[in-house]
Every structure is written in C-alpha cells, then in structure tokens.
Amino acid sequence: MSRRDFIQKSTALAGGSYSLMLALGLLRPVEAHGFELEGSAGGQHVIILGAGLCGMTAAYELAKLGYKCTILEARDRTGGRCWSPKKGSASAEIGKALQIGQFDEGMYFNAGPSRIPHNHALTMHYCRELGVPIQVYNNVNEGAYYFSEGKGPLSNKKVRVREVHNDMRGYTTELLAKAMDQGKLDQAMTREDAQKVIEYLRAEGGLDIDKLYKASARRGYTEEPGAGNKTGKIADPHRLTDLVSSGLLDPDFYNVAEYTYELQMTMFQAVGGMEQIARALEKKVVAQLKTGSEVTHIQNTDTGVKITYKDKLGTHELAGDLCICTIPLPVLSNVNHNFSSDVSRAIDFTPYISTGKIGLQFKRRFWEEDEHIFGGITHTNNELTQIFYPSNDYLGKKGVLIGYYNFNEKAKLVGDLSIPDREKLALAKGTLIHPQYADEFEKSFSVSWHKVPYSMGGWALYTSETRNSHYQALIKPDKQVYFAGEHTSYLNAWMAGAFESARSVVSAIHARVSGQRLTYPVTGKG
Amino acid sequence: MSRRDFIQKSTALAGGSYSLMLALGLLRPVEAHGFELEGSAGGQHVIILGAGLCGMTAAYELAKLGYKCTILEARDRTGGRCWSPKKGSASAEIGKALQIGQFDEGMYFNAGPSRIPHNHALTMHYCRELGVPIQVYNNVNEGAYYFSEGKGPLSNKKVRVREVHNDMRGYTTELLAKAMDQGKLDQAMTREDAQKVIEYLRAEGGLDIDKLYKASARRGYTEEPGAGNKTGKIADPHRLTDLVSSGLLDPDFYNVAEYTYELQMTMFQAVGGMEQIARALEKKVVAQLKTGSEVTHIQNTDTGVKITYKDKLGTHELAGDLCICTIPLPVLSNVNHNFSSDVSRAIDFTPYISTGKIGLQFKRRFWEEDEHIFGGITHTNNELTQIFYPSNDYLGKKGVLIGYYNFNEKAKLVGDLSIPDREKLALAKGTLIHPQYADEFEKSFSVSWHKVPYSMGGWALYTSETRNSHYQALIKPDKQVYFAGEHTSYLNAWMAGAFESARSVVSAIHARVSGQRLTYPVTGKG
Structure with a gap:
C-alpha cells in the first residue's frame, strides 16, 4: 500500500484528513505559527508608521529576521484601537472636553476590540506566543434581554x-x-x-x-x-x-450575531483587558519605538523613503529603505504624501464606520446579583443598540459594563453629544432596562471612534465594488511603501486582520529584500 | 398616587416588576441568599448521614443556628459525587481493580457534576458565600464535532x-x-x-x-x-x-442539549475542579465531621434516633434527637432501618441512572493546537456518547479531556469492562475522531458511578408516576428522620438539588424545633 493509498484509506476511516495528516507527521501542527523566514535582511531599515497591533507585530517579526526597524507612533501610548480605558486613561476627542479615566483600580472596559473568535488562529497564536492569558468572552447568554421600545404588548419590557x-x-x-x-x-x-x-x-x-x-x-x-x-x-x-x-x-433583534462565524462560541478576551495584547507586543519592540511622533509627510524617494514627523522637540526627517504604513485611512488622508493616484483615491474615499462605546462603573454587579446575567449581551432597538455585561470577575463586587455599543447613525448621534450628555443618555435608556442604574452608577468613560484623533473611525467598510478598486490599490506596495492594518484584510474590525496583514507585508518585504519566499505553516480550519 | 399605583405604573414603564421592586427596596436582592432563621435550636443534636454537598450544607446552616451536628461519612473523603480525581485519588469500584490517580500535578477532571447553570441560584450563592472562584464552562462550542458511525456519506467523519x-x-x-x-x-x-x-x-x-x-x-x-x-x-x-x-x-445528535434550560449559556465550573465547592464546605463543618464511618443501622426511637456505624476502631452507636439522611437510595437500601413501609418501598424501588466518565491526560492540547476546539462537547452515536474538552487552562501545555460521558445501556456496557479495557475502548473510539490520541495519550482514570460503593448510581430517576408515590414518601420526615439530597428535589443530577434540599430540611427541622417559620429571601427568576 502506497503512502497516498494509506492516507486516503485512513482518511475515510478517521473522517477528516487534516488531523490524521498531522498525526502522521505529514503536516506541521497549527500551533507552530512561528514565522519561518529564510534569507538575509541585508541591513535594510524599515520605518513603520503606527504602533497598533499591526505595526508592532510587523516590527516584532522583522526584528526576528535582523531588520532594523523604527516605529513612529503619534499617540503617547501604543495599541491604537486595542485599548482598555481605566483609571488615568486620557481621551481628547475632536470638539469634546478632555476625559480622564475615573474608574477604580482594576476596573476597565475594552473600548476597541473586545472579542477573540476561537477560529482566528493568528490572534490565538500571538496570545500563546506572547504569554497573554485569555479567558472566555461569553458572547452567548440566553439569560440576557431583548428590549424593544414600541407599542406592542411585549414592548418596553425586558x-x-x-x-x-x-x-x-x-x-x-x-x-x-x-x-x-x-x-x-x-x-x-x-x-x-x-x-x-x-x-x-x-x-x-x-x-x-x-x-x-x-x-x-x-x-x-x-x-x-x-x-x-x-x-x-x-x-x-x-x-x-x-x-x-x-x-x-425586527432587524434590530435578528438572532444572527451569535450564528456568525466570528461570533460563534468559543470566544475569548485577554485577562485584564484586551490591551494586554498590545502591552505584551510593546515589550518586544520597545527599543524600536518612538511614541508622541506624529507623521506629517511620507515620501517615496528614488531609493527609499523619507518620513517627516513632529514630536515635542520639533520636526524631524527620517530616511529608511522601506516603509510599512498602518495609519488608518481617514487619518492618512490628512498626511502629505506622493503616492500614486489610485492609492491616493483609495485613501481618500474608503469609508470607515462610526461606532462608540461607553463604560459604566457600578457599585455592585446587580445584573448578576439581582438578574442572574453573567456576561453576554442585551439587545435594544434604541440608541444603546447593545449592553455588554462583563465576562470577567464574575461574583465580584463592582463591575464595568458597556452601556452602549452602537454603529452608524446611532453612533453618530451619540458621538455628537457632549461627554456628559453621552453618559446621561446611556443612563436614561439603560434605566429602562435596569432600574438599578439609579442607585448603583458611579463613573463613565465614553469613546466615539470616529471622533478620536489618529483613529477617525471604527474600521474600514468595503463593498464588493471597492474590494475590486480601492482595496486592490492598497494591498500592493506603492514603491517603497507597504500598507497594512485591518483595512488591508478581509477580517475588518478584527484584531486578526491586523495580525494577518502584518505577516503579509513582512512576507512581501522579505521576498523583495532577500528573494526568498516564506514558508507559512499550515493554518488549520477554524 | 399610592405606592401600589406607583409600582404598577413604573413596572409598565420599566418593563419588569422584579428589578424595579428590587430597586425600590421592596424586595431584598437575590444575592442575599443568606439563611434567615429565627428561633432557638433548643440544644438539639442532629445526626447527618453523608458528607456530600447536601449533608455538609445542612450541617453548615444548622450550625449557624446553634444546633449540635454530627456528620457521619463512610468514605475517607467528603464531597460524594462532587469529586475531581487527580494525582493520588483512589477508586475501588465493585469487582474492579483499585485505581490510584496517576495524573500530573494540577491535572484533574470532574467525575461527577461538571457544570453550574447560571440560573441555579443556590449553587451560585454558595460559591459566592464560600469564596469559591468560578470560571465559564463552555458548554456551547460550534467548533466541536458530530461523529456518526454508520454508512452515510457523512458517517465516520468529523x-x-x-x-x-x-x-x-x-x-x-x-x-x-x-x-x-x-x-x-x-x-x-x-x-x-x-x-x-x-x-x-x-x-x-x-x-x-x-x-x-x-x-x-x-x-x-x-x-x-x-x-x-x-x-x-x-x-x-x-x-x-x-x-x-x-x-x-438521529436522536443521538438532536441539537437540544444546549437549548435545555439548565444547559443554556452562561455555565460555570469551580476553578481547580468542582470539588473545590466540597473542600470549601468541609472547612466550615470539619469539627462536626467523622469520615471513614459507615452507617449500618438507622433506628427511629420513641424520642429520637439511634445510628449504628462502624469505623476502623469497631462498631459504635450514636444517639441524637433528629437525623438528616442523605445516603443515596441504592446504598440506603442495604442499610438496616425501621422506616415505614412507604419509605422502605421508595428506597428499594427508585431507580438510579448508570453513568460513567473517563479522564484522559494528554501530553499536549492537540484539540486546541491542531483543531481549534476550546472547550465544548463532541457528540457521537457510539459508546463514547460525548467527549468533553476542558474549559480551563486554555493554551496550556497538557490537558485532561473527558473521553466518554455516557448513560444507561452504553454506561452499563462500559462499566462492566475492566479498568484497562475501559481505557482501551475510550482510546480506540476516540482515535477515530482524534488520531492524535495515538501519540499524545498519557494516563486515564475512569469512574462508573453505578459501580462506586456509597454511590451506586448517578442520580435518581423519577417518572411522573413515582413522583406521586415514592417521591412523596421521601420528602416527608419518617418520625425523626428527614431525607435529603438531589433525590428529594426536582433538580436531579444537579448540585442545586443538593443545596435546595439541604435548605428545605433545615427549614423543616427548625420549624419543628422552634415553631418558627423561616423567611426565605426571594429567589430571582433564572
């Protein structure tokens, strides 16, 4: 019996080729997502714009190969949208008063990504490789509510x-x-x-x-x-x-979110806040990192790139061989560059979603104590859209729930409110569902991503049409500049999009520099 | 506006009376499950038979009220079916070789109850009160498998x-x-x-x-x-x-388990093994506890009870005023007693389920690493019935999965096998689903509850007919003896049945002794 015959026979028997082939040593296990790069970095200097998950991952993987990297980050912190506001966190949205986080020590919420699908192999891989502990994000909870404002006999009721x-x-x-x-x-x-x-x-x-x-x-x-x-x-x-x-x-409540591939259980979150993933990456790239450095010009030159940025000390120019630009498109649109017209159009005309969340700290976890709700989501047809109950510190004393997580028109409406008025709205509408809000509320912190400098939106929105136009322009390098981030993936809004695109550009850059094609390990079926 | 009017109006507005009434201070929060007993214990001595969750909870609550309690437990350990075999755990089933747990340090599985429904308020209450940390038991996992042995095109496949x-x-x-x-x-x-x-x-x-x-x-x-x-x-x-x-x-796969009220997410387990709940209770009652004490006679006397038990030192008699008997019925059936004929029939003729589990320790968590399965259940139509993947230590190195969890005829068939043959069957059938078993398996530990001395079954099985006959005999005291345990509840097989029945008999005993009716706090809707 030939090996091929054996495999086919055994596959029929065991009912799936993948695990069997793994067991037979014919495939390498998915776990080994470690990047296998061969060839030399040739002393190249790669300038990376943005210290979000994508930028830091690219630097981390390039450094393993011997590339010289510099990461320029406009903010004073890393992580980008992967952010878990807590005591002392600062936010100055466009046209709004400065917010400084007032939560108690140890209290936080995930203002950006808050869920890891089990089938996002690279996100799971980096949690494993970076030693970030994870815990179940309880996306499915049959004990949460639907709350429909309206005139029916089940309206205005939990x-x-x-x-x-x-x-x-x-x-x-x-x-x-x-x-x-x-x-x-x-x-x-x-x-x-x-x-x-x-x-x-x-x-x-x-x-x-x-x-x-x-x-x-x-x-x-x-x-x-x-x-x-x-x-x-x-x-x-x-x-x-x-x-x-x-x-x-009605569509507000269509029971589909938990059926979606990415939202099917098992889901995870990083213990202590999703930004622990960013913190762990930051430790790996801290030597390459310049925070507080806002990019103003990106220039392809004959032989490399020239980046102009400003920091507390003034304006600087930095020359490199190659560049990875992870700046979100609505922000990049206001940076000077000499990109091709296709790229320029893609940058200027790819819309980003408006979206916002508010974290509400309560004196006690009344949703658990009074109502037996442990994690999960209450859906509404009003401005709140969703209430996320925390999937951590169950049975604890205090807790932060996400009082709204909304999109598009509802997010615009709420984003336009002043910071105190956002809190008022979240409390007024939330009280209809949880009258305990009145007694138990302590502090809030709200984020409207489309108003946040250096983000200016939740994530890129593509249609099948723009996938064929704008998107195609962005997934190729413009001379020495490579674009990366969730907006250059099919995993928009997910951290996995950042990780996948980081690998993709590292791979492309290394092929260009060393002439070596990368060996990606097999990624298992989700 | 009267208070009643106000409540009705506000209820209509807020869409649910419960939370509102809580908020208005008209109900006490469910969280406060603390027992509120009034009246005096009158120096009564209650002998409790069995140091499972029910017996220990009864002793714990009675001691709070000033009762003198003695708990007699036949085994050298407490917890009964609430047991998480680990390194050094011993099991001598009837007609089988002695098993001594060989798992690595820190490895275990829950041989008995392994899931806490979020709507089992008393189980959640005791975890909170006893300070037992909990974590999500991921009962729903869309990434696990169905595996059907058969002749169809999707048979014998994952x-x-x-x-x-x-x-x-x-x-x-x-x-x-x-x-x-x-x-x-x-x-x-x-x-x-x-x-x-x-x-x-x-x-x-x-x-x-x-x-x-x-x-x-x-x-x-x-x-x-x-x-x-x-x-x-x-x-x-x-x-x-x-x-x-x-x-x-086919019925083997009917997608209903996760729809069942008790199995709907969110579910929990105790961190470090479900027996941590028993360990925490044991600490509260250790002064009242005699382990290694097998009851042989239970006698109602004119004024109290007389219990005969044997331990290492010989046979003893213990007199008390009242008795709570939590001994499982198939075991109690072999204890001498002078109960009424109705009670005696109920004890002898209430069937218990045959059920078994095997814990399999593996060198690596291939189900996570190769197949992206994080917790949850694979269903089969063969003897395994189910494979439970661990809901703890995600991304860890080693792990123990439950290689089968079966019932009735399948459990009898597997229970009849020798201990090594149970392992062989679990591995042979499991390898059809996970060929990695061959390389990664290390050690097993199996439990067939219907073969376990002092348990002799999984849980009581009632029909609507026996609920009206046998069950009715058991939920009333027989003179000075009160029966308790999951078999005296409508929550059979669940830890909540043990907790609910413990409270129920404590309440009945205190009413008898003190003439005081107990004030139970409101239990919220699940």
Missing part, C-alpha cells in the same frame, strides 16, 4: 433572550412539521427521510408529542423548581403575533 | 457542529419561508405579519435574497480569510439527504 429563541424555534418548527406532515411541501425527499426530519424538528423546537409548541422549560420558569414539592412553574409562550407587533422579530 | 446547525437552520427556514410565501400554510396571521416572519426566517437561516440556502460563512471556511487577496473560501452545504442518511439527525 424579554429574556431564551424566551424569544425558544418561542420562535417552537413556532417555526411547528409550522414546518405540520406542513411536512400534511405533504404540503414539494420536497425531493423520501417519506422515510421526511419522517426523520419531522422528528428532528420536534426535538429542535421542543414540540410535544402532537408536534405542537406549548409551554416549555427551555424558556425559563416563573417559579424555579427546587426541593420537596417545588415542581417549578412554566409560563405559556409569548404569542407569535405579540412577538411580531412588539418589534422583537 | 463534521463540525456549526455545519450541522447552520445547514439545518438553512434548510428548514428555506422550506418554511417558501411554504409561507406560497400561502401553503393556514396561519392565524396577517399577510403583513407573515412577511415579517419570513424576513426573520431569512435572517435566522442565513438565506439569500431569494430565500434559498446556499453556501454560508456561518458553517466555516475551507480556506480562512486573511490579508491581501485571501478572500476566504466557503464550501457548499451538506445535502439534507446526506445529513439524514448519515445519522446526523
């Missing part, structure tokens, strides 16, 4: 996620099972297969023996079961028409 | 949970949306409402604009998206007929 999920599973499977039973659907299915699907639907929807959806413990109890004679009491389902008229089936 | 979930959501919503579109279903719904439901179905199933289910990123990629030109590649869905003929819609 409805547990589990009630909507299970009622809708019940009604839809009941309808479908009935239709299939009565042969009302044209299906390319044998009667026997249809019967199996019907049985599946009965289990999926929690239907009774007659395939009807009635009261179900899945949707929770009105009196919990206990010892002795406490059997537990179950309420009737919400009426389908009530769910519809109360807006709970 | 199929990611997300593929089955999303394909079935797609097919069923497509069928239903089509039927509704064509008016094929008789529904008490306006055309407008039906249209909203159809739009909901489109989102729920991930259907395209024509309401067809096609390739979807929700079910994962065959090539992950990344930077530059890595758009990501999506595979076609599995065919519905293939899912059916491969057994993936």
Whole structure:
C-alpha cells in the first residue's frame, strides 16, 4: 500500500484528513505559527508608521529576521484601537472636553476590540506566543434581554433572550412539521427521510408529542423548581403575533450575531483587558519605538523613503529603505504624501464606520446579583443598540459594563453629544432596562471612534465594488511603501486582520529584500 | 398616587416588576441568599448521614443556628459525587481493580457534576458565600464535532457542529419561508405579519435574497480569510439527504442539549475542579465531621434516633434527637432501618441512572493546537456518547479531556469492562475522531458511578408516576428522620438539588424545633 493509498484509506476511516495528516507527521501542527523566514535582511531599515497591533507585530517579526526597524507612533501610548480605558486613561476627542479615566483600580472596559473568535488562529497564536492569558468572552447568554421600545404588548419590557429563541424555534418548527406532515411541501425527499426530519424538528423546537409548541422549560420558569414539592412553574409562550407587533422579530433583534462565524462560541478576551495584547507586543519592540511622533509627510524617494514627523522637540526627517504604513485611512488622508493616484483615491474615499462605546462603573454587579446575567449581551432597538455585561470577575463586587455599543447613525448621534450628555443618555435608556442604574452608577468613560484623533473611525467598510478598486490599490506596495492594518484584510474590525496583514507585508518585504519566499505553516480550519 | 399605583405604573414603564421592586427596596436582592432563621435550636443534636454537598450544607446552616451536628461519612473523603480525581485519588469500584490517580500535578477532571447553570441560584450563592472562584464552562462550542458511525456519506467523519446547525437552520427556514410565501400554510396571521416572519426566517437561516440556502460563512471556511487577496473560501452545504442518511439527525445528535434550560449559556465550573465547592464546605463543618464511618443501622426511637456505624476502631452507636439522611437510595437500601413501609418501598424501588466518565491526560492540547476546539462537547452515536474538552487552562501545555460521558445501556456496557479495557475502548473510539490520541495519550482514570460503593448510581430517576408515590414518601420526615439530597428535589443530577434540599430540611427541622417559620429571601427568576 502506497503512502497516498494509506492516507486516503485512513482518511475515510478517521473522517477528516487534516488531523490524521498531522498525526502522521505529514503536516506541521497549527500551533507552530512561528514565522519561518529564510534569507538575509541585508541591513535594510524599515520605518513603520503606527504602533497598533499591526505595526508592532510587523516590527516584532522583522526584528526576528535582523531588520532594523523604527516605529513612529503619534499617540503617547501604543495599541491604537486595542485599548482598555481605566483609571488615568486620557481621551481628547475632536470638539469634546478632555476625559480622564475615573474608574477604580482594576476596573476597565475594552473600548476597541473586545472579542477573540476561537477560529482566528493568528490572534490565538500571538496570545500563546506572547504569554497573554485569555479567558472566555461569553458572547452567548440566553439569560440576557431583548428590549424593544414600541407599542406592542411585549414592548418596553425586558424579554429574556431564551424566551424569544425558544418561542420562535417552537413556532417555526411547528409550522414546518405540520406542513411536512400534511405533504404540503414539494420536497425531493423520501417519506422515510421526511419522517426523520419531522422528528428532528420536534426535538429542535421542543414540540410535544402532537408536534405542537406549548409551554416549555427551555424558556425559563416563573417559579424555579427546587426541593420537596417545588415542581417549578412554566409560563405559556409569548404569542407569535405579540412577538411580531412588539418589534422583537425586527432587524434590530435578528438572532444572527451569535450564528456568525466570528461570533460563534468559543470566544475569548485577554485577562485584564484586551490591551494586554498590545502591552505584551510593546515589550518586544520597545527599543524600536518612538511614541508622541506624529507623521506629517511620507515620501517615496528614488531609493527609499523619507518620513517627516513632529514630536515635542520639533520636526524631524527620517530616511529608511522601506516603509510599512498602518495609519488608518481617514487619518492618512490628512498626511502629505506622493503616492500614486489610485492609492491616493483609495485613501481618500474608503469609508470607515462610526461606532462608540461607553463604560459604566457600578457599585455592585446587580445584573448578576439581582438578574442572574453573567456576561453576554442585551439587545435594544434604541440608541444603546447593545449592553455588554462583563465576562470577567464574575461574583465580584463592582463591575464595568458597556452601556452602549452602537454603529452608524446611532453612533453618530451619540458621538455628537457632549461627554456628559453621552453618559446621561446611556443612563436614561439603560434605566429602562435596569432600574438599578439609579442607585448603583458611579463613573463613565465614553469613546466615539470616529471622533478620536489618529483613529477617525471604527474600521474600514468595503463593498464588493471597492474590494475590486480601492482595496486592490492598497494591498500592493506603492514603491517603497507597504500598507497594512485591518483595512488591508478581509477580517475588518478584527484584531486578526491586523495580525494577518502584518505577516503579509513582512512576507512581501522579505521576498523583495532577500528573494526568498516564506514558508507559512499550515493554518488549520477554524 | 399610592405606592401600589406607583409600582404598577413604573413596572409598565420599566418593563419588569422584579428589578424595579428590587430597586425600590421592596424586595431584598437575590444575592442575599443568606439563611434567615429565627428561633432557638433548643440544644438539639442532629445526626447527618453523608458528607456530600447536601449533608455538609445542612450541617453548615444548622450550625449557624446553634444546633449540635454530627456528620457521619463512610468514605475517607467528603464531597460524594462532587469529586475531581487527580494525582493520588483512589477508586475501588465493585469487582474492579483499585485505581490510584496517576495524573500530573494540577491535572484533574470532574467525575461527577461538571457544570453550574447560571440560573441555579443556590449553587451560585454558595460559591459566592464560600469564596469559591468560578470560571465559564463552555458548554456551547460550534467548533466541536458530530461523529456518526454508520454508512452515510457523512458517517465516520468529523463534521463540525456549526455545519450541522447552520445547514439545518438553512434548510428548514428555506422550506418554511417558501411554504409561507406560497400561502401553503393556514396561519392565524396577517399577510403583513407573515412577511415579517419570513424576513426573520431569512435572517435566522442565513438565506439569500431569494430565500434559498446556499453556501454560508456561518458553517466555516475551507480556506480562512486573511490579508491581501485571501478572500476566504466557503464550501457548499451538506445535502439534507446526506445529513439524514448519515445519522446526523438521529436522536443521538438532536441539537437540544444546549437549548435545555439548565444547559443554556452562561455555565460555570469551580476553578481547580468542582470539588473545590466540597473542600470549601468541609472547612466550615470539619469539627462536626467523622469520615471513614459507615452507617449500618438507622433506628427511629420513641424520642429520637439511634445510628449504628462502624469505623476502623469497631462498631459504635450514636444517639441524637433528629437525623438528616442523605445516603443515596441504592446504598440506603442495604442499610438496616425501621422506616415505614412507604419509605422502605421508595428506597428499594427508585431507580438510579448508570453513568460513567473517563479522564484522559494528554501530553499536549492537540484539540486546541491542531483543531481549534476550546472547550465544548463532541457528540457521537457510539459508546463514547460525548467527549468533553476542558474549559480551563486554555493554551496550556497538557490537558485532561473527558473521553466518554455516557448513560444507561452504553454506561452499563462500559462499566462492566475492566479498568484497562475501559481505557482501551475510550482510546480506540476516540482515535477515530482524534488520531492524535495515538501519540499524545498519557494516563486515564475512569469512574462508573453505578459501580462506586456509597454511590451506586448517578442520580435518581423519577417518572411522573413515582413522583406521586415514592417521591412523596421521601420528602416527608419518617418520625425523626428527614431525607435529603438531589433525590428529594426536582433538580436531579444537579448540585442545586443538593443545596435546595439541604435548605428545605433545615427549614423543616427548625420549624419543628422552634415553631418558627423561616423567611426565605426571594429567589430571582433564572
């Protein structure tokens, strides 16, 4: 039997080639994401613009290969959008009063990325390699709420996620099972297969023996079961028409977020705040790093690049062989450069999302203590859009929840408010859901990314059209300048986009300098 | 406006009476589960049989009230089924060779309860009160597998949970949306409402604009998206007929476990093993505790109870005023007693489930490193039934996974095997799913609860018939003897059943002794 035969046979047996091939030593394990670069750096100096995750990762990987790197960062801190405001954190948004974080010691929230999908292999890889401890981000919580402002019988009420999920599973499977039973659907299915699907639907929807959806413990109890004679009491389902008229089936609430590939459990966060990833990277590149250095000009020259930047001491010029520019496009749009017209257009016309979050510190974790909500998300159709409950320090005393996390028009509206008015809005709307806000609130900190200097937006938004135009201009170097960051990936808004693009440009640069193609280890299927 | 009016008005406004009433100080917060007992213990001596969670909790709460307690425990350890075998743990099942835990330091698995539902208020309460740190048990993981032994095209293969979930959501919503579109279903719904439901179905199933289910990123990629030109590649869905003929819609796989009220996220486990809860309770009752003391006779006398037990030194008699008997029924059935015939029948004829688990220690966490599986459950239709991946020490070096967790006939079959043969079976069947087992396996430890002395089963199984007969006999005292444990609750198999029943008997005893009814704090809706 040839090796190929063996593999094919064993694969059929074991039901998946990937693990088997790994086990047979034919593939290297995914864990080994360590970059395998060969060839010489040739004494090249790479200037990296921006000390976010992408810029620092590029410097970290290039340094391993012997490149000389300089990172210029406009802010006094690294990490970019990967930021976890806490006591003393400063924020001066455009046109707003300066905020200085007033949270207690140890309290924080993730103003930027707050979730790591388990299938983002590179993010997981760097947490492992950099020794950043992770913990589960509990994105799925059936005990959180839907809260729909409106005129229906279930409007302006807290409805547990589990009630909507299970009622809708019940009604839809009941309808479908009935239709299939009565042969009302044209299906390319044998009667026997249809019967199996019907049985599946009965289990999926929690239907009774007659395939009807009635009261179900899945949707929770009105009196919990206990010892002795406490059997537990179950309420009737919400009426389908009530769910519809109360807006709970509207797009605001479409139960899809947790179905999305990136948002499927298991999700993670860095222990102590997501910016711990940035802190760990910073330690690796601190020797190459110049913070407080705002880039004003980027020039391709005949043989290299010339970067002009200003810091406390004045204006400086820095010459290098190559450049990696990770500056977000709305910021880059206001930097002088001599890029090609295609690149220039891409920089000027790629929109970024408006998005904002507010962290609210409370005296006690009433969502846990009073309402049994441990992590997860409450969805609303008002300006808040979402409330994120913290996935850390469960059963602790105090806590910071994210009082709103909104996008687009809602984020613009809230972003336009003064800092105190944002807090007022978050409290007023939040109190409708959690009246405990009134007694328990302590301090807030809000971030509207489209108003934050050196960010000027949440993340790049592409259409299929601009993927073919602007995007194509940005994923090629403009002479000596390489563009990188989540905006040069298909993983927009995710930290993985930063990591993937850092590797991609490091790889491209090394191919150019050394003529060596890189060997990427196999990335496993998510 | 009267207070009642105010509450009703505010409730309508805030959409839920519970939190509001809490906020208004009209209810005490659920957090305050601290027992509020009034009245005197009157110098009564309560003998508690069994130092599992229920027995220790009863002693802990009675001691707070001034009762004298003695706990007799047959084993040399406390905790009963709440047990996390580790290095040095001993197990001598009936008819089996002695096992001594060989895991590395710090490695363990939860042989008994391994999950805390967020809605089990008392379990959460005791973790808080006893200072037991908790972490998320990741019961939902779309990245784990279904593995169906059989003859279908998807049999004997690893199929990611997300593929089955999303394909079935797609097919069923497509069928239903089509039927509704064509008016094929008789529904008490306006055309407008039906249209909203159809739009909901489109989102729920991930259907395209024509309401067809096609390739979807929700079910994962065959090539992950990344930077530059890595758009990501999506595979076609599995065919519905293939899912059916491969057994993936069979009862073995019914996608319901995570819909069940108790199994809905958020779930927790105690950091360092679930038995940390028992360890914390033990510290509170150590002065009342006699381990290695096997009860042989329980006698109601005219004025109290007389318990006979044997330990290393011989046979002893202990007299008390009252007794709480938490001995599992199959064990109690072999203890001499003078209970009523109803109670005696209940003890002898209430069946317990057969169930078993095996912990497998591996050199490396290949499920994370190679396959991106972080916690969660792989389901099979073979003897393994389930594989539980650990929800602790993510990204660590080694790990212990639960190689099978089975019930009833499958558990009996595996329980009948010798200890080495259980390991062989777990490895042989597990290797079909994870070929890495061959290289990475180190040590095992198996527990078949129906073979474990002083347990003799997993948990009590009641039918609606026996709830009305046997169960009723057990939830009343037999003269001076009160029965307690998960088998006297509606929360069978759960630690919460032990806690609820402990409180229930403490409450009943205190009412009898002091004539005082207890004030239970309000328990919030899960």
